[in-house]
Amino acid sequence: MKRESIPLLLGKMLTGTKFAQRQSRGTFGLGGSLALLYGQVTTQKPIEIVTGQKGKSYGYSIKMQLDIENNRPVILEEDRVQKSEDERGTMITFSLQGDWLRSKKRIIDYFYQTSIIVPYASLFFETPDNDVVRYDRVIHSVPKPSVSTKPHPRGVDVEMLKSMISTTRAKSLKSFLTTAFQRVGDKKANEFLDYAGLDSTRVPDSLSVEELVRMMNSMESFEKFLPPSPNSLSPVGTEVLLAGIERLSPELVAFKQRPPNAYEGHPFIIETGVAYGGNLNAGAHVIRFANRIPLLYDERSDVSHRVVRELNLKNYGFRQEDPLTFIMHICSTKIPFKTVGKEYIADVDVVRREIELGFKECLRDLNKRVRRQTKAQKHQRRETRLATYYRFIAETLSTATGRDVQLKHLFVDGGDCP
Amino acid sequence: MSPSRTDIASSEVIELIDDVLNTLAETLEDGVFPEIGYYGASKKNVNFREEAGYISIDEAPSFIDGRKVESAKTIAGFVYGLSRFKEHLEQNMSMSLRDFYYMHKVKHVQDVLKITDQNETNRLINLCERVIRHDGTSVPREEFGVVSSPKGTFYGDVTISDMSGKRLNCASAGEYGWFISSRPFDVKIHDINIDAAIFIEKEAMARNLIELAIPEDLRIGVGSLFGQPGRNMRAWIRRLADEEIPILILVDMSPWSLRIFSTIKSNSIELANIRGLATPEAKLLGLSTEDFWTRRGMLTEIEHSLESMTKSDVKCAQQNKNIPAISKDQYLNKQNEVMLKKKRKGELEAFKSFGLPLAQLKGLYINYLKTKAADLDVKVI
Numbered sequence: 129m130k131r132e133s134i135p136l137l138l139g140k141m142l143t144g145t146k147f148a149q150r151q152s153r154g155t156f157g158l159g160g161s162l163a164l165l166y167g168q169v170t171t172q173k174p175i176e177i178v179t180g181q182k183g184k185s186y187g188y189s190i191k192m193q194l195d196i197e198n199n200r201p202v203i204l205e206e207d208r209v210q211k212s213e214d215e216r217g218t219m220i221t222f223s224l225q226g227d228w229l230r231s232k233k234r235i236i237d238y239f240y241q242t243s244i245i246v247p248y249a250s251l252f253f254e255t256p257d258n259d260v261v262r263y264d265r266v267i268h269s270v271p272k273p274s275v276s277t278k279p280h281p282r283g284v285d286v287e288m289l290k291s292m293i294s295t296t297r298a299k300s301l302k303s304f305l306t307t308a309f310q311r312v313g314d315k316k317a318n319e320f321l322d323y324a325g326l327d328s329t330r331v332p333d334s335l336s337v338e339e340l341v342r343m344m345n346s347m348e349s350f351e352k353f354l355p356p357s358p359n360s361l362s363p364v365g366t367e368v369l370l371a372g373i374e375r376l377s378p379e380l381v382a383f384k385q386r387p388p389n390a391y392e393g394h395p396f397i398i399e400t401g402v403a404y405g406g407n408l409n410a411g412a413h414v415i416r417f418a419n420r421i422p423l424l425y426d427e428r429s430d431v432s433h434r435v436v437r438e439l440n441l442k443n444y445g446f447r448q449e450d451p452l453t454f455i456m457h458i459c460s461t462k463i464p465f466k467t468v469g470k471e472y473i474a475d476v477d478v479v480r481r482e483i484e485l486g487f488k489e490c491l492r493d494l495n496k497r498v499r500r501q502t503k504a505q506k507h508q509r510r511e512t513r514l515a516t517y518y519r520f521i522a523e524t525l526s527t528a529t530g531r532d533v534q535l536k537h538l539f540v541d542g543g544d545c546p
Numbered sequence: 547m548s549p550s551r552t553d554i555a556s557s558e559v560i561e562l563i564d565d566v567l568n569t570l571a572e573t574l575e576d577g578v579f580p581e582i583g584y585y586g587a588s589k590k591n592v593n594f595r596e597e598a599g600y601i602s603i604d605e606a607p608s609f610i611d612g613r614k615v616e617s618a619k620t621i622a623g624f625v626y627g628l629s630r631f632k633e634h635l636e637q638n639m640s641m642s643l644r645d646f647y648y649m650h651k652v653k654h655v656q657d658v659l660k661i662t663d664q665n666e667t668n669r670l671i672n673l674c675e676r677v678i679r680h681d682g683t684s685v686p687r688e689e690f691g692v693v694s695s696p697k698g699t700f701y702g703d704v705t706i707s708d709m710s711g712k713r714l715n716c717a718s719a720g721e722y723g724w725f726i727s728s729r730p731f732d733v734k735i736h737d738i739n740i741d742a743a744i745f746i747e748k749e750a751m752a753r754n755l756i757e758l759a760i761p762e763d764l765r766i767g768v769g770s771l772f773g774q775p776g777r778n779m780r781a782w783i784r785r786l787a788d789e790e791i792p793i794l795i796l797v798d799m800s801p802w803s804l805r806i807f808s809t810i811k812s813n814s815i816e817l818a819n820i821r822g823l824a825t826p827e828a829k830l831l832g833l834s835t836e837d838f839w840t841r842r843g844m845l846t847e848i849e850h851s852l853e854s855m856t857k858s859d860v861k862c863a864q865q866n867k868n869i870p871a872i873s874k875d876q877y878l879n880k881q882n883e884v885m886l887k888k889k890r891k892g893e894l895e896a897f898k899s900f901g902l903p904l905a906q907l908k909g910l911y912i913n914y915l916k917t918k919a920a921d922l923d924v925k926v927i
Contacts, residue, residue: 534574
């Protein structure tokens with residue numbers, strides 16, 4: 129991180145109207161800013177930052193505090209520190225208060241699951257119990273970051289529409305539609321305005337509240353909008369997920385990325401994985417992620433849990449007690465959380481279907497491989513047993529007939545396979 | 547008359563075994579998985595003819611394909627079995643079926659064949675009998691030295707030499723008579739002074755007849771089957787029939803006893819490949835359904851002593867309809883039908899329900915035996 133960016137990146141909470149849409153988990157996607165804020169609220173201790181860039185012989189050491197009221201950072205101390213030119217990176221130290229005993233398991237789970245979904249990050253955690261939780265990065269490629277896109281007509285509410293209109297520079301409804309929304313061209317804009325019964329040349333600002341509501345409702349019911357663009361999404365990708373899932377040391381894994389889909393004007397992509405065997409615990413388990421954040425609570429209420437419950441594992445050659453772990457990642461510009469606490473994903477039909485199709489595809493794939501494996505094992509066992517019997521036959525024949533019966537022509541390796 | 551088995555010396559059997567073992571050894575050395583053909587005990591391979599009993603007709607051969615794992619295991623057991631037989635024959639030792647089973651508990655054998663049930667080793671012996679053939683017929687396991695525990699006794703004025711080499715008379719060989727050899731084929735018969743031989747299902751009645759000196763009075767032999775007769779007993783009956791002694795069988799009146807009689811008369815499908823076990827000349831002396839249920843029946847007076855057939859008795863009778871040796875035999879089939887209809891059965895002990903003084907019991911027995919034998923054209927004085 130550049131020294132100049134530090135206050136903005138770490139010291140400012142990003143709030144405000146979100147006209148631009150992209151999948152996001154804050155500035156860095158690690159939940160950092162809020163953690164800093166929470167740390168200061170609970171301990172009042174300053175944040176210490178050391179940062180340096182490659183190719184420079186010095187870096188910076190900064191102590192800063194957050195001015196919460198004005199949402200800006202206050203630098204308390206700043207020093208240049210010597211470093212080698214190769215060193216780079218940013219280190220942030222802060223304190224926060226929490227109930228370790230009560231939350232221990234969740235925190236460790238969080239680290240663990242994060243290490244699965246973000247395997248390109250190294251995690252190191254020294255617990256208050258003096259244990260060390262450590263996950264080294266296992267892959268260097270990082271998922272393609274998401275691109276910010278304009279909202280989709282189906283993803284706005286009246287309030288948002290109102291404020292969009294108040295800030296737009298468009299002089300007509302038609303140009304408002306084509307400039308402020310994604311995937312709306314001239315043709316679609318005309319069709320829509322016809323459908324909504326609004327004059328395409330109207331100045332956006334002149335709409336009455338009733339007209340706004342009508343426009344909003346029409347946006348919801350108009351069926352000809354193109355689906356929202358998935359460019360604003362950043363799925364993890366099969367390669368990264370495969371690397372991450374290795375942390376579970378399963379015997380076999382299958383991952384599938386579903387094609388983009390949309391609900392209520394928000395695009396979403398479901399990534400599903402099923403791991404089997406190896407070090408996995410017996411029985412079916414579900415690990416859930418939303419925009420790369422592990423979901424730890426209310427597992428049983430989650431839509432993915434319902435999907436797993438309703439799967440007929442027998443159809444895929446598995447049993448309920450087989451070691452199976454289901455991994456579900458949903459990325460979206462708006463995750464369909466059921467609750468404000470963002471504990472679990474709601475049972476939205478289109479989302480559930482995607483998860484279901486994803487898991488089923490994975491299971492089919494796994495089943496094929498497990499079958500191939502058992503077939504190979506069976507073949508191997510058969511060969512071994514056959515060789516055992518013939519060795520016995522040859523020995524018995526040798527004793528009974530007094531001749532030295534060799535098997536070298538029967539088995540290429542003389543029947544000495546294990 | 548079905549042919550008795552052909553004589554075969556143990557040295558010949560060893561040769562036969564050696565032939566098979568060497569052929570197998572050569573096959574393996576040539577790098578070919580062995581294939582063993584034999585005629586199984588399927589209905590296709592067995593014919594029933596009333597005058598000869600069950601005969602193997604060797605229609606549909608079965609093959610053990612050495613490329614298959616389970617077949618390789620069978621071949622391993624087969625080879626091991628033959629090697630045991632060979633050793634025992636060379637040492638002039640016999641073994642029982644159970645002995646043979648325990649030979650598979652030798653550690654290095656058990657590790658490979660993992661046999662846990664005597665049925666498996668019994669099947670292997672059966673296979674050996676079917677594979678090793680001489681003069682176009684199976685070599686019975688007795689020739690491999692595998693004898694079942696002998697079962698059955700015979701009392702009567704017949705002089706023989708059994709495997710002990712001693713010459714003895716079956717009427718002076720103990721209270722039951724002679725304990726029938728495990729290898730009746732190899733018993734020498736020197737002298738026969740009986741006009742008929744009666745074989746009785748239950749030993750108690752046979753003993754009664756001996757105690758009452760009926761064998762001497764009627765010049766008959768009395769054998770005790772001890773239930774379903776073993777191979778040795780059936781072979782002994784065949785031997786006597788070969789000597790043109792009329793064979794009469796006295797059993798309970800029950801569907802099970804029809805099976806006992808049919809096995810003596812016609813052999814069984816499973817052992818159709820073994821010659822010398824059927825005695826088509828054997829006749830059913832009693833107890834028959836006519837004894838109880840016809841006007842001049844000899845046991846009508848004790849009809850009240852009959853017991854009801856149990857469920858399994860009825861089931862047995864129903865299954866008898868599918869046994870060719872019973873269903874295709876007009877007389878036996880009729881017996882079975884009547885029993886099924888009356889759903890009652892009679893036992894040999896029923897004679898005791900006359901309640902006669904012992905002196906008169908002897909007369910009753912003699913009268914019954916004489917009359918019934920005469921009905922069958924066998925004259926007993």
